[in-house]
Amino acid sequence: MTGSGAQGRRVAVASIMQETNTFSPIPTTVALFESYYIHRGSEMREGFGAARVEVPAVLATLDAAGVEAVPLIAAYAAAAGPMQRPDFERLVSEIETRLDAAGRVDGLILVLHGALVIEDQPDGDGEIIARMRARLPEGVPIGVSLDLHGHITPLMLQPETFHVGYQCYPHTDMFETGERVARLMIDTLEGRCRPVMALAKCPVIVPPVCGRTTDGPLSEVARAARRMEADGLVRHASIFPVQPWIDVPDLGFAALVCADGDQGAAQAAADTLAQMVMDVRDEFPLGLTPLAEVIRIAHSSDGMTLAADTGDAPTGGAAADNVAVLRAVLETGADRKPGLTLLTLCDPQAAGLAHQAGVDREIEVALGHRFSVLDGAPLIVTAKVISVSDGRYVMSDAGAQGLAMDMGPTAVLGIGQVRVLVRSRPSMEWDRAMYLSQGLDPAAASLVFVKSPSHFRESFGPLAARILLADTPGPTRADIGQLPYRRVTRPLSPLDPI
Incomplete structure (x- = not known):
């Protein structure tokens, strides 16, 4: 995996990003990817706009080093259920075809999530890596970037393959992870590094609500990984508290470490x-608050109460259409409280009805459970259409800053002092621009719900x-x-005592 210099080298770049939730009611299909994006060839250079995510970082870093980047395909779909084999084959075979057509390449960078589950394969990302490895000549390195919640197997x-994971959760270093994997590829091609990998796992799931790298027990593990890198013991030490909502064998925490030629050092670090995680496995408190108590606290306290609707998070694979929060808000009389309550729902039919009725019209509408039909029934309400829009906005805060979001046809419905942002697609709820783009100011509300565990x-x-974590279903x-x-x-913590 060495070369005589990066100049004149060609590195192919491809990405299939999807985080599976095997409990999700939404199937993962090619159509789902198409509803977000599939950029092909040169489209990968313009399709991301100003988004600070991995693929633009990889391309920019290769360009700056004088390495010719060969873009193949970049596809993304929001978290959802397992992918069917024919849909998986359509995307992966397209990468293979484009890679074959690219001619000689000196390296390949794959931007993956790490928790893609296929109906007949619990490790879809591993299959992608193995299939690409089989198509490339011996000596051609593969670099892989992974989300911190990857399921590592x-x-x-694969031989001559190195991996670099996100360092941060909340995910604020996606762009930097792209830079890191590209720089390691360049150093490998120039002969400055000979990456070797080591994996260590333990039967522990770290729930995302208490698995941040900014505070809590996992932050100590993250700091230890950074010290290993700073001390020169290893090149990259990646930790993976794992996506917990996939029902697959060997699920658990993983440490995946890259060292420069020293397999023993990599394994010792991993x-x-x-x-470290095994030792603190019982020290990850969920810190959940009953939903009714969240609402009571919010409307009896000064300032804005921020509440996570933990069970219905679209970035984890939920349909974002559960009405548990709306039902509780109305049952506790929050619609009659002085301060505003903000919440969201994914309901394309209700959004369409609001668009048809128009602003300032009052409508009777059944809200929710358009996708999660087995988990509850819609809630019939009378609401005023406050606003309608195309649901497009750009994320502005740290994380996927600059990423263009499309919620589909969107409406804000008013039920007394409650504002329900009703969208047509279950998009991520990471950024305040989601509310601001629809004329809702979270800072001015008494209670704001977001469907996200931590980001x-x-x-x-x-x-x-x-900030409260509402104990919600989903x-x-x-x-x-x-x-x-x-x-x-099994056994697997925290499901079982170990």
Whole structure:
């Protein structure tokens, strides 16, 4: 995996990004990818706009080093259920075809998530890596970037393949991760580094609500990884508290470490990090608050209360259409309180009805459970159409800053002092621009709900007087012991005592 210099080198770049939730009611199809984006060839250079995510970082870093980037395909779909084999084959075979047509390449960079599940393959990302490895000549390195919530398996550890994961959760270093994997590829091609990988796992799931790298027990593990890098022991030490909502064998925390030629150092570092998590496995408190109590606190306290609807998070694979929060808000009389309550729902039919009725019209509408039809029934309400829009906005805060979002036809419905942002697509709720783009100011509300386990803290957190984690139902619920796991390898903490 060495070369005589990066100049004149050609590195292919491809991406399939999807985080599976095997409890999600939404199937992952090619059509779902198309509804977000599939950029092909040169479209990869313009399609991301100003978004600070991995692919633009990879391309920019290769360009700056004089390496010819060969863009193949970049596809993204929001978290959803397992992917069917024919849909998977359509995307992966297109990468293979484009890679074959690219001619000689000196390296390949894959931007993946790490938690893609196929109907007949629990590690879709590992299959992608293995298939690309089989198509490239011996000596051609593969670099892989991964989300911190990847499900890491031995299948990913293909020969002459190195991996770099996000360092931060909330995910504020996606662009920097792209830079890191591209720089390591350049150093590999120039002969300055000979990457070797080591993997260590332990049977522990770290729930995202308490698995931040900014505070809490996992932050100590993240700091240890950074010290290993700073001390020169390893090149990259990546930790993966894992996407908890996938029911697959060998699920658990992983440490994946890259060292420069020293396999022993890489394995020792990985083992140390995995043992650190094993040692603190009982120290990850969920910190959940009953939904009715969240509402009571918000409307009896000064300042804005920020509440996570933990069970219905679209970035984890929920449909974002559960009415548990809206039902509780109305049952507790929040619609008659002085301060505003803001919440969201994904309901394309209700959004369409609001568009048809028009602003300032009053409508009777059944809200919710358009996708999660087995988890509850729609709630019939009478509401005023406050506004309608195309649902487009650009994320402005740290994380995927600059990423263009499209919620589809969107409406704000007013029910007394409650404002329901009704959108047509279950898009991520990381950024305050989601509300601001629809004329709703979170800072001026008494209670703001976001369907996100932790990332929302980066953008919404500074506005809040307090942050509460609402114990809500759904396929991303924080109390994972309530989910019907059948395939995970047991014992597994926190499902079982270990």
